[in-house]
Amino acid sequence: MNKMLPGVRHRTALLGLLAIALVGIVILAHLRIKDNALRNVERTLDSRNSMTRLYFLDKLGKYDVLPETLASAAAIRATLQEPTPARLQEANLTLAETAASLGADRIWVMDLVGRVVADSKWRSSDAGVGKSLAYRPYFQDAAAGKTGRFVGVSVIGQTLGYFLSRPVVIDRAIRGVVALQVSWPFKDYEALLWDDWKVRERLALVADPNGILLMSGVSSWTYKTIAPANPERMARVRRSRQYGDREFLPLGMKVGTMVAPGMRFVQFDALPEKTYLQKAYDMREIGGRVYLHVDAEDYRSTVNSQTGLAALAAAVLFLGAWFLVERLRLQAKLLKAAIRDPLTGLYTRLYMQEWLHDAVNAHARHQERGFSLLLFDIDRFKSINDTHGHMTGDDVLRGVAQLIGGCVRTEDLAVRFGGEEIAVFVRIAVREEVAILGERIREQVAQSGVMTARGLIQVSVSGGIATHAAGETTAALFERADRKLYEAKRAGRNRVFSEWD
Numbered sequence: 001m002n003k004m005l006p007g008v009r010h011r012t013a014l015l016g017l018l019a020i021a022l023v024g025i026v027i028l029a030h031l032r033i034k035d036n037a038l039r040n041v042e043r044t045l046d047s048r049n050s051m052t053r054l055y056f057l058d059k060l061g062k063y064d065v066l067p068e069t070l071a072s073a074a075a076i077r078a079t080l081q082e083p084t085p086a087r088l089q090e091a092n093l094t095l096a097e098t099a100a101s102l103g104a105d106r107i108w109v110m111d112l113v114g115r116v117v118a119d120s121k122w123r124s125s126d127a128g129v130g131k132s133l134a135y136r137p138y139f140q141d142a143a144a145g146k147t148g149r150f151v152g153v154s155v156i157g158q159t160l161g162y163f164l165s166r167p168v169v170i171d172r173a174i175r176g177v178v179a180l181q182v183s184w185p186f187k188d189y190e191a192l193l194w195d196d197w198k199v200r201e202r203l204a205l206v207a208d209p210n211g212i213l214l215m216s217g218v219s220s221w222t223y224k225t226i227a228p229a230n231p232e233r234m235a236r237v238r239r240s241r242q243y244g245d246r247e248f249l250p251l252g253m254k255v256g257t258m259v260a261p262g263m264r265f266v267q268f269d270a271l272p273e274k275t276y277l278q279k280a281y282d283m284r285e286i287g288g289r290v291y292l293h294v295d296a297e298d299y300r301s302t303v304n305s306q307t308g309l310a311a312l313a314a315a316v317l318f319l320g321a322w323f324l325v326e327r328l329r330l331q332a333k334l335l336k337a338a339i340r341d342p343l344t345g346l347y348t349r350l351y352m353q354e355w356l357h358d359a360v361n362a363h364a365r366h367q368e369r370g371f372s373l374l375l376f377d378i379d380r381f382k383s384i385n386d387t388h389g390h391m392t393g394d395d396v397l398r399g400v401a402q403l404i405g406g407c408v409r410t411e412d413l414a415v416r417f418g419g420e421e422i423a424v425f426v427r428i429a430v431r432e433e434v435a436i437l438g439e440r441i442r443e444q445v446a447q448s449g450v451m452t453a454r455g456l457i458q459v460s461v462s463g464g465i466a467t468h469a470a471g472e473t474t475a476a477l478f479e480r481a482d483r484k485l486y487e488a489k490r491a492g493r494n495r496v497f498s499e500w501d
């Protein structure tokens with residue numbers, strides 16, 4: 001009946017464990033939420049990167065085979081072999097026609113030392129013929145037999161563009177380089193970045209492989225470096241005069257924690273109110289790097305609100321568990337009050353009825369499950385109350401109850417039956433044995449007395465014993481035991497009578 005009691009006694013420990021477990025779960029949930037939110041951010045950035053890549057592929061793809069085609073054009077090969085004025089003129093015309101029909105800024109041919117020999121803009125004021133571009137990476141790539149791809153600022157026209165180059169091979173030897181520059185897709189893309197800049201939630205920066213910014217939503221950032229630049233590399237860039245006399249200062253970007261491979265928090269001095277999540281992508285199509293950003297606020301608020309929800313769910317769970325434990329505790333308390341007498345600690349009549357119900361049924365089914373009732377009553381208890389007061393009477397009652405309770409085994413039952421009456425049920429059906437037990441209890445009480453606040457008080461009990469007959473009602477059993485108790489009182493008290501005496 002009181003099985004719940006031990007668990008409830010440990011309720012504080014249980015709730016503590018639950019709280020620790022819930023805190024652990026919330027922390028795990030938080031990490032998971034962060035992970036998911038980061039993956040979402042990364043997906044967004046990756047898809048924007050794919051769009052950027054597609055944009056440039058679409059705009060620049062059509063130029064891909066052009067240098068190769070020009071490298072095999074008779075006019076250009078002839079010029080490189082023997083640059084007569086007529087051949088140069090023809091080469092210039094071929095380049096100008098091709099550039100005009102395909103929307104290229106400029107197409108030109110260089111000899112093996114990087115000097116421009118023919119130029120689609122041969123007629124204009126910024127014609128490049130005679131200039132040496134040997135230090136330009138696209139020249140060096142093509143002179144080494146590769147395709148040169150490069151994004152940067154043209155030395156001749158000072159415009160940002162895409163440079164594409166191929167070697168001109170004559171009789172298995174490289175004899176020169178054909179290169180072209182296209183700028184218009186960059187102007188269009190820059191317009192898109194400016195739209196982004198107005199929104200400010202997402203920011204894209206385009207840099208060359210040295211980390212020098214070529215395009216962004218903030219025009220003052222152009223030609224600044226993304227990070228404090230490597231001095232050696234910057235010296236090389238300056239020597240090459242790839243960007244004229246421009247200074248390369250860092251744009252003022254604070255780098256925060258790395259949250260995933262390639263992704264980190266950053267903050268720009270020019271935008272102090274915002275923190276961004278940044279991911280960098282190599283953009284081989286344009287030979288540079290693209291840095292994409294999203295406002296970290298969205299990510300943070302998603303993580304915070306979802307973690308908040310998880311914490312709320314955990315708190316609700318904890319409160320639910322707390323209420324449940326409190327209810328169980330209350331139930332256990334009520335149960336204890338219902339089955340244990342508060343003064344003596346003996347079982348109550350309520351519990352006795354349940355015990356008797358089981359015992360009577362068991363005896364009806366099994367002959368060997370007999371039991372007996374020993375009914376005790378404190379002798380002259382009224383006079384103890386009258387002489388020493390009710391409180392001392394209570395002490396005596398408690399003391400006698402303890403003495404009697406101490407004489408029976410745990411499978412037996414000691415019950416406070418009435419005011420100062422105590423009923424003891426024992427699983428003994430052998431008359432002599434019950435009589436011995438009854439006598440032992442009487443003797444124990446009479447000999448020890450009870451220690452109270454008023455000193456040791458001598459006390460005695462009288463008892464009546466009846467052994468249960470299978471099928472007999474409990475009322476009949478009590479009546480028989482009570483009759484014997486009455487006889488014991490009449491016979492002078494401090495004695496225990498059985499039916500067979």
Ligand SMILES: Nc1nc2c(ncn2[C@@H]2O[C@H](COP(=O)(O)OP(=O)(O)OP(=O)(O)O)[C@@H](O)[C@H]2O)c(=O)[nH]1
Pocket residue numbers: 343377378379380381382383385389390391392393394397418419420489493
């Ligand atoms: N102190 C105290 N007294 C109680 C309690 N319950 C019953 N009593 C008292 O116990 C006394 C019982 O008195 P009686 O039934 O007259 O019998 P007795 O004085 O014990 O005399 P005999 O039984 O004839 O030996 C009454 O005065 C009750 O008030 C209790 O819980 N505490």
